[in-house]
Amino acid sequence: MRSVSIYTLGCKLNQLESEALADSFIHCGFTLLPFNADSARAVPDLIIINTCTVTSRSDQKARRVIRKSLTDSRESVVIATGCYAKLDGEKIAALDDDIHADFSADFSGDFSGGRRLFVTADKTRLLDLPAYLRETLKRENARAEDLGPLIAAWLETEAADGETPGAAFRFRPRQFSFHTRGFLKIQDGCNNHCTYCRIRLARGPGVSMPAAGVLAELQSLEEHGFWEAVLTGVNISQYHDDELSGSKGLGGLLNYLLGNTHSIGVRLSSLEPEIIDEDLCAVLAHGRIRPHFHLSVQSGSNSVLQRMGRVYTSATVERAVSLLRSVKRNPFLACDIITGFPGETTADFEQTRELCHNAGFAWIHAFPYSKRPGTAAFSLAQTVPEREAVRRVEQLTDMARRGRRVYVNSWMGAEVEALIEKGRAGQPGLCRGLSANYLKLLLRCPQGDTPPPGVVVRCIITEPAAPEQEESGVDALAVSLNQYSESKCRHPVSYS
Numbered sequence: 001m002r003s004v005s006i007y008t009l010g011c012k013l014n015q016l017e018s019e020a021l022a023d024s025f026i027h028c029g030f031t032l033l034p035f036n037a038d039s040a041r042a043v044p045d046l047i048i049i050n051t052c053t054v055t056s057r058s059d060q061k062a063r064r065v066i067r068k069s070l071t072d073s074r075e076s077v078v079i080a081t082g083c084y085a086k087l088d089g090e091k092i093a094a095l096d097d098d099i100h101a102d103f104s105a106d107f108s109g110d111f112s113g114g115r116r117l118f119v120t121a122d123k124t125r126l127l128d129l130p131a132y133l134r135e136t137l138k139r140e141n142a143r144a145e146d147l148g149p150l151i152a153a154w155l156e157t158e159a160a161d162g163e164t165p166g167a168a169f170r171f172r173p174r175q176f177s178f179h180t181r182g183f184l185k186i187q188d189g190c191n192n193h194c195t196y197c198r199i200r201l202a203r204g205p206g207v208s209m210p211a212a213g214v215l216a217e218l219q220s221l222e223e224h225g226f227w228e229a230v231l232t233g234v235n236i237s238q239y240h241d242d243e244l245s246g247s248k249g250l251g252g253l254l255n256y257l258l259g260n261t262h263s264i265g266v267r268l269s270s271l272e273p274e275i276i277d278e279d280l281c282a283v284l285a286h287g288r289i290r291p292h293f294h295l296s297v298q299s300g301s302n303s304v305l306q307r308m309g310r311v312y313t314s315a316t317v318e319r320a321v322s323l324l325r326s327v328k329r330n331p332f333l334a335c336d337i338i339t340g341f342p343g344e345t346t347a348d349f350e351q352t353r354e355l356c357h358n359a360g361f362a363w364i365h366a367f368p369y370s371k372r373p374g375t376a377a378f379s380l381a382q383t384v385p386e387r388e389a390v391r392r393v394e395q396l397t398d399m400a401r402r403g404r405r406v407y408v409n410s411w412m413g414a415e416v417e418a419l420i421e422k423g424r425a426g427q428p429g430l431c432r433g434l435s436a437n438y439l440k441l442l443l444r445c446p447q448g449d450t451p452p453p454g455v456v457v458r459c460i461i462t463e464p465a466a467p468e469q470e471e472s473g474v475d476a477l478a479v480s481l482n483q484y485s486e487s488k489c490r491h492p493v494s495y496s
Contacts, residue, residue, distance in 0.1 A: 002133065002147070003031040005044040005076075007069075008178075009062055010052025012232045012269050014082060016183035018050045020171035021126055028130035032177055043073050045147055048126070051082035051092075053198050056370035059084055066095050070117060077148045078117045079126070083202035086121040087374070093119050118151055124167045129154065169209045172217060180421050180453045181267075181434075182221040186214050186253070187233030195309040195376035196338065196369065199234060206238045211256050218257055221264060227419050227456050228265035228290065228436075237272035251280040258286050265436065270294045270336070274312040276320035281327045291331035292438040293324050298338050300355030301348035308341060309376070314355050321359045330410060332438040334363040337396055340389025341369045342380035349392050356399060362407035366396035408464050408475050411439065418443060418478065420455045433459065433478070441478045442469065451480075458482050 004025045008018040022032055033044045047069050051062040062084050069078050080092050096117035120126065129151070136150055168188040176182065187208050190200040214231075221229050233239070236250060244252040257266065267290040276295075283289070299305050300314045317335075324331055337352060356364055368389035371378050418433030418441050431450045433441040443459055451457060459478040469477075 002029075002046065002137070003033050003042065003044040004046045004048065005033045005035040006048045006050065007035040007065055008050045009058060009065070010050075010054060010082070012183065012230060013185060013188075013234060014050050014052060015178065016173075016185050016230075016232055017123060017171045018048075019173040019176050019178060019183060021048060021050075021123075022177040023173035023175055024127045025130045026177070027174070028134040030130060043075050045076060046151075047073060047076050047078045049078065049080050049082075050123070051080055051084035053082075053084035053087055053202060053372070055367060056372070057367075059088070063092070063095060066092060066117065070096060076116070077151060079151065080117065080119045081121075081123045081126060083199055085119050086202045087198065089119040089121055093117060115152060116148060118155055120155055124170055127170055168207060169213065180419060182226040182229040182264075184214065184217050184221065184229045184231055185209065185233060186231050187236050187239045190235040191238055192235065192311075193309050193376070195307065195380075196341065196372065198372035198375055201374050203234050206235060206240075208239050208241055211241045211244050211253050214253065215257055215260055218261055218264060218266075222261050225454070226264060227454075228267055230267045230269060232269040235272065236269055237275045247279065250275065251283045254283045254286075254289065258283075258288060261288075264288070265290055267292060268294075270296050272296055272312075273317045273320040276323050278323065281323045284324070285327040290436050290438070291328040292334075292436070293331060294334045294336070295320060297335040297355070299341065299344070299348070300352035301344065302351075304341050304344050304348050304352075307343055307377075307380075308338075314351065317355060318358065330407075330437070332362045332407065333359065334365065335359070335361050337364055337366040338369050339366060339392035339396065340382075340384035340386070342377060342383055344369075344384055353395065353399070356396065356403075360406070361400070361403050363404055364396050364400035366393045366400070368393050404475065405464065408439065411437075411461050411476070412463065413460065415458060415460050415481070416478075417456055418459050420451045420453055420457065422453060432474075433457065440473055440475045442474045442476075443478045443480050445480045 004022075006018050006022050008014050026032055033042055035047070049062065049066055049069065052058040062080070066078060066080055069076065080089075085092055096115060132154055133147070133150060137146075169185060171185050187206065189204045189206040190197075191206045192200065194200070218229055239250045239253055240248050241253065242248055244256060246252050246255065254266065265288050271293060273295050295317065297317050298308055298310060300317070302313045305313065321333060324333060335356070337356070339349065339352075368386065369384070371382065416435045416437070416439070418435050420443075421432045421434055429445050429450060431443050431445065433443045435441060439461070441459065441461065442465065443457070445451065458481040460481060461476050461478045463477050465474040465476055
């Protein structure tokens, strides 16, 4: 028996892929341990760090986590994968200063003097690592300290000609170790040429999972009792399958899925504003599509959007917001904004503020622009000082907090369904829940009997969260109305 920990940075797609990796290791007999550098806890044999490279801060955080893992868990082998590992693998490999080895160095054969940090650009291949280790460790009666040499030998056989067709959609966890909701990868890569974005360089051009495969996965989640599935990808707005009847894009896929399932809810990850039209909204009006939409906006200034390589205007965003509000009752609307893009003037930023204010977003994910190697904007002069870009982020974040409170208050006294996510230790009768419209609730159960994760309860939202509760990720308090049924919680959820 061996143990593994997995740490994930970045988007919901990375989270889904980490779920699949965890499931693969568990299926092969590994124990999944929580990622924690606390020396009082068990130290895993293997640590996998799934990296992100959307901003320079993402890169910095990945390096910090990797370095800390090597320092605090000296008996562990560390594997870095993900977008940052794909684009800057040699820089990551150089973090293993104790042995001064880079990724391409030959293994010495002596674990005490060999590598402890490995980097792989092919995350898909890691799905096969658990079975390889299980069979090799068993066959050779290997010791724990032999894990490093085995991984080194395995990585040296990495295919040089890239992933095989369809490999991106091998991430299909049979059980979820970190989430109570199901996640389903329907798309990967991106065909846009946004001048600031590095993710497309790591993920490649857009590819879509055939609709029949998506349906089979969604039906499986439904059969296992999942309340909802989150459809995710790098850019699900670019989903396309020629085999669909009618619309070949995301709207056609949703029609196909809803027509061939019965009860499972569908939540969408980030959408591009330009795809929100009357035809798509006719599908989004369906009762099983969650009233929660996140738009990739980036700026409210048309001149900035043009320099970013975006293909829409602020008017497109306004129309998308209006359409989404017309098909859902008081939906949770959120957006991404980049501040301080080269050439962004004070007037440009005021246009962004005005757009966000008029849209009434319930949340704004704002972050400062950072130059990303390999992108078209990398060579542009950074005309906005970093301090000013951060100040603009702070202004939008203040607006986001106010917008979230307004949205939460609009739901006071409402009856909603909530998915039980995780209990609160030391507080009997209290548990966390997530509503269909993405409110994070702290629920009080009338008889003090806390339902297990995965159960769905009816509840009434009673009051907004106090500031200290907001800090812990709670939007509002609620009271459960019904006793839960064990039969509703049929899918395996692990919190090891």
